[in-house]
Structure formats: structure tokens, C-alpha cells
Amino acid sequence: MKQLHKQPSLNHRREEEMGSSETSPYSPKSIKHTRSLPRSINYLLREQRLLFILVGILIGSTFFIIQPTLSRLGPPESHNFLPRSGLTRLSGPHTGRVPVGITGRRPRIVVTGGAGFVGSHLVDKLIARGDDVIVIDNFFTGRKENLVHLFGNPRFELIRHDVVEPILLEVDQIYHLACPASPTNVMGTLNMLGLAKRIGARFLLTSTSEVYGDPLEHPQKETYWGNVNPIGERSCYDEGKRTAETLAMDYHRGAGVESSSCLLEETIASLHCTNFAQIAANQIVEDGTTISCPILNLGCSCLWVNLLNNYRNSHITYRIAHLSVFFLSPPSVRDITVSDFDVRIARIFNTYGPRMCLDDGRVVSNFVAQAIRKQPLTVYGDGKQTRSFQYVSDLVNGLVALMESEHVGPFNLGNPGEFTMLELAEVVKETIDSSATIEYKPNTADDPHMRKPDISKAKELLNWEPKVPLREGLPLMVNDFRNRILNEDEGKGMK
Numbered sequence: 240m241k242q243l244h245k246q247p248s249l250n251h252r253r254e255e256e257m258g259s260s261e262t263s264p265y266s267p268k269s270i271k272h273t274r275s276l277p278r279s280i281n282y283l284l285r286e287q288r289l290l291f292i293l294v295g296i297l298i299g300s301t302f303f304i305i306q307p308t309l310s311r312l313g314p315p316e317s318h319n320f321l322p323r324s325g326l327t328r329l330s331g332p333h334t335g336r337v338p339v340g341i342t343g344r345r346p347r348i349v350v351t352g353g354a355g356f357v358g359s360h361l362v363d364k365l366i367a368r369g370d371d372v373i374v375i376d377n378f379f380t381g382r383k384e385n386l387v388h389l390f391g392n393p394r395f396e397l398i399r400h401d402v403v404e405p406i407l408l409e410v411d412q413i414y415h416l417a418c419p420a421s422p423t424n425v426m427g428t429l430n431m432l433g434l435a436k437r438i439g440a441r442f443l444l445t446s447t448s449e450v451y452g453d454p455l456e457h458p459q460k461e462t463y464w465g466n467v468n469p470i471g472e473r474s475c476y477d478e479g480k481r482t483a484e485t486l487a488m489d490y491h492r493g494a495g496v497e498s499s500s501c502l503l504e505e506t507i508a509s510l511h512c513t514n515f516a517q518i519a520a521n522q523i524v525e526d527g528t529t530i531s532c533p534i535l536n537l538g539c540s541c542l543w544v545n546l547l548n549n550y551r552n553s554h555i556t557y558r559i560a561h562l563s564v565f566f567l568s569p570p571s572v573r574d575i576t577v578s579d580f581d582v583r584i585a586r587i588f589n590t591y592g593p594r595m596c597l598d599d600g601r602v603v604s605n606f607v608a609q610a611i612r613k614q615p616l617t618v619y620g621d622g623k624q625t626r627s628f629q630y631v632s633d634l635v636n637g638l639v640a641l642m643e644s645e646h647v648g649p650f651n652l653g654n655p656g657e658f659t660m661l662e663l664a665e666v667v668k669e670t671i672d673s674s675a676t677i678e679y680k681p682n683t684a685d686d687p688h689m690r691k692p693d694i695s696k697a698k699e700l701l702n703w704e705p706k707v708p709l710r711e712g713l714p715l716m717v718n719d720f721r722n723r724i725l726n727e728d729e730g731k732g733m734k
């Protein structure tokens with residue numbers, strides 16, 4: 240035992256005697272000496288080892304600096320030339336100012352009014368294609384029954400909230416459907432626009448054909464400014480939506496101005512980076528390629544984000560190589576997508592389908608419910624006023640196409656098939672009960688005499704048009720109405 244304890248000191252002495260160059264490679268690491276430093280330097284200097292190490296670092300540095308440039312010169316990444324929507328589907332969402340190192344994340348989407356008739360169908364479509372969906376609804380007109388089949392789905396969340404109050408969420412897109420028919424509608428739109436701008440999300444406003452009022456132009460194009468009575472019974476709704484459109488467009492125009500002013504401040508702070516960033520940004524505008532750029536400091540990367548914000552309508556991805564950590568580890572390279580705050584406006588024409596409120600007073604729901612309940616169909620006025628009725632799935636497809644397009648709008652989303660209310664009553668009779676009778680009632684004030692969308696703009700720019708004619712769509716809502724009316728009657732019977 241004694242001998243064993245003495246062994247290290249013997250070894251130690253022997254090493255000293257033999258000189259450092261003959262140290263056994265198997266010596267325990269714990270034995271360290273102050274003289275090992277000169278030995279290491281000695282080791283490095285011999286046989287030009289230091290030179291080899293320096294050349295290695297140089298080659299490595301050169302590779303990491305020019306690699307992004309080479310990748311830009313090489314075959315283009317397929318998504319560079321896809322519209323932004325295509326990119327969303329392929330490589331995750333455009334998350335704006337939200338840190339985007341998280342690639343492959345599913346788009347997160349808010350639908351305000353998502354428990355309502357149109358909203359719930361939209362939510363179904365988004366969930367079906369794999370998005371994460373958050374519904375905000377105050378349940379004034381929306382119903383949990385419209386979404387109950389999604390409860391328990393991990394990609395679905397439901398928040399009871401009135402958009403008149405602000406809310407903060409991190410999402411990529413906001414479909415704003417919530418719309419109390421009153422001036423508070425404007426507050427809700429303002430809140431959601433503010434949220435979209437703050438988090439760099441895309442905002443879609445569901446406006447209405449009511450912005451055309453009692454139109455003097457027929458069919459109505461998006462360029463028509465409308466004929467609305469500002470003090471009439473309908474004006475709360477009509478003018479509310481017109482104001483919402485105004486706000487959305489103001490935000491749309493204002494966004495560009497703001498990012499320019501930020502840019503100016505950043506430019507003063509990081510002047511040495513400006514030329515480089517500006518050259519790169521110009522290149523993005525010219526050829527739309529992915530820009531890769533080594534960034535030297537945080538200020539400069541902010542400058543980049545602001546610079547590229549100016550070009551938010553073209554899809555831009557760029558990479559940051561953190562050279563500050565370059566000699567410690569390979570540069571961390573990540574893709575960053577520029578803020579995607581922008582606005583889309585849809586003008587929705589009369590829409591029908593399953594999940595419509597039974598008693599919202601609209602003509603299709605009234606007629607269908609009345610025919611099922613064996614009540615007379617109430618025709619207001621002489622019944623010669625016209626409307627164009629679109630099936631809800633067509634509308635939902637149009638909303639998604641618009642959200643993912645590069646066009647702000649406004650776009651008319653409606654079915655150009657035009658019917659008088661008497662003709663509609665006939666279709667309902669054919670579909671549900673041919674023996675149904677008609678009862679005439681006085682019409683409401685300022686009721687538009689005719690309405691029909693001109694959808695050439697949506698056809699051309701969104702590649703969208705409705706597919707379901709009234710005679711095909713109406714039967715699709717009858718079963719839903721029958722079941723709900725039956726349940727309602729049973730509920731009453733049990734009381």
C-alpha cells in the first residue's frame with residue numbers, strides 16, 4: 240500500500256528527468272504543471288502546426304462568410320418564387336416581428352366572431368387544413384353549438400371576449416368577422432387592427448355589400464362609392480362598416496410611413512451598416528431573391544428588419560450569421576421573415592347556409608324556417624326588390640383566397656345570380672313545401688331596391704368565383720334547420 244501512494248511522486252520525478260517532450264500520452268490529466276504552457280506553445284510552434292491552424296481558421300471563416308452568397312447564386316430555393324401564401328403552407332407562417340427561428344410552425348389564426356354562422360364555417364376550413372385557430376366571440380349572436388365538434392381538438396381554442404375591449408395574442412392572421420350592428424363595431428375593428436399592427440399579422444376585414452347602400456349602379460363594382468343614407472335606420476350598420484373600411488385603409492397606408500421613420504433613426508445609429516443593407520435591400524426589390532448577410536451587431540440587424548419592412552409586399556427571407564460568436568462556434572444562421580402587417584377587405588353579399596340563426600330576420604332564414612314550420616312566407620314590400628345569394632362555402636373559399644393573396648381589395652364576394660324576393664319564395668316552396676303561402680308585409684326604410692355583385696375583380700385577381708347555385712345550396716341548409724327547429728319544439732314541449 241505504501242508503495243502505491245508513492246507512485247505519483249516517482250512518476251513526477253521521472254518526467255522531470257526525462258524532459259517534457261517524452262511525457263507519456265497516458266499520464267493522468269489531473270497532473271498539471273505550470274511548465275505545461277510553454278510546452279504547449281513549443282508544441283504549436285514546432286513543425287509549422289500554428290500555421291496550419293491559422294490556415295484552417297481562415298478557410299473556415301471564408302466558407303461561412305461566402306456560403307450564404309453562394310447559396311444565393313445557386314439554384315433558387317423553390318419557395319422564393321412562391322406567393323407568400325404558398326410559403327405559409329410550405330415552411331410555416333409569416334410571423335412578422337414575432338421571432339421566427341421556429342420554422343415549420345403551423346400558422347396561428349384568430350377568427351373574431353368565429354362562433355357565428357360564417358365564422359364557424361371558416362374555422363372548420365382552417366382547422367381541416369391544419370392551422371391553429373383561436374376563436375374570439377362574445378356569444379351575442381354566435382353559438383357554442385356551431386363549434387362544439389371542435390372542442391377537445393388541440394389546434395382549437397375558444398375565448399369568450401368582446402372585441403370592443405383590447406386583447407393581446409400572438410398570431411399570424413386575423414379574420415375579423417365579429418360585427419355588432421352598431422358604432423361599437425368601429426371600436427372592435429380599431430382594436431383588432433391595432434393588434435394586427437403590433438404583432439405584424441395580416442388583417443382581413445369582412446365588410447358588406449351594404450356599403451353600396453341603395454345602389455344607383457347595377458351590378459355593383461368595387462369602384463362604386465355607394466348611396467347610403469347617413470341618418471337612416473340602417474346607417475349604424477352601413478356607416479359602421481364604411482368607417483371600418485376607412486380605418487383599415489388608413490392602417491394599410493400608414494404602415495409604410497411608420498417603418499420608414501424607424502429606418503431613419505436606425506440608419507443614424509448604424510451608419511456603417513447602411514450601405515451594405517441598402518445594397519442588399521435594393522437587390523431584393525430587383526430580383527426577389529433570398530438575401531444572406533453576415534450581421535455584425537444587433538443594431539445592424541434591427542436596421543435590416545426595418546429596411547426590409549419597406550418591402551413587405553414582396554416575400555423576403557434573409558439570414559443572419561452572428562459573427563461575434565464566429566470563432567467560438569459555427570455561425571448561427573436563421574431565416575427571418577419580415578413583418579407581415581397588412582390589410583385585406585372583403586365586401587360580403589347576402590350569404591346563406593347551415594348554422595344561420597333561425598331568427599336573425601334575414602330573408603333566407605325567415606323563409607326556410609317559415610316553410611318548415613308551416614307558416615306563411617313573409618314578403619316585405621312588393622317583393623320585387625332583388626338580392627344575390629351565395630352559399631357559405633363559396634364565401635369561405637373567397638375569404639381564404641383573399642387573405643392569402645397579395646391584394647388589399649376591397650373585393651366583392653357574392654354570387655351574381657340575382658333573384659327577386661318573390662322568386663326566392665318560389666325556390667323555397669319548390670325545395671321545402673310547395674303548398675306554402677305568401678304573406679305581404681310593409682318593407683323596412685331605405686331597403687336597397689336591387690343588389691348584385693360584379694365579381695370580375697375577384698375572378699381575375701383571386702381566381703375565385705362561387706360554385707353553388709341557389710337551387711343546389713338551399714337544400715343543403717334545410718336538414719340543419721329542420722333538426723334545430725325540431726329540437727327547439729321538443730325543448731318547448733318539455734317545459
Ligand SMILES: O=c1ccn([C@@H]2O[C@H](COP(=O)(O)OP(=O)(O)O[C@H]3OC[C@@H](O)[C@H](O)[C@H]3O)[C@@H](O)[C@H]2O)c(=O)[nH]1
Nearest residue numbers: 447448587588589600601602605617618619624660686
Ligand atoms: O322575412 C323577410 C325578410 C326580409 N325580406 C326582404 O329581403 C331582402 C333581403 O333582406 P335581408 O335582411 O335578408 O338582407 P339585406 O340585403 O337587407 O342585408 C344583408 O345583406 C348583406 C349582408 O352583409 C348583411 O349582413 C345583411 O343584413 C330585403 O329586401 C328585405 O326587405 C323579406 O321580404 N322578408
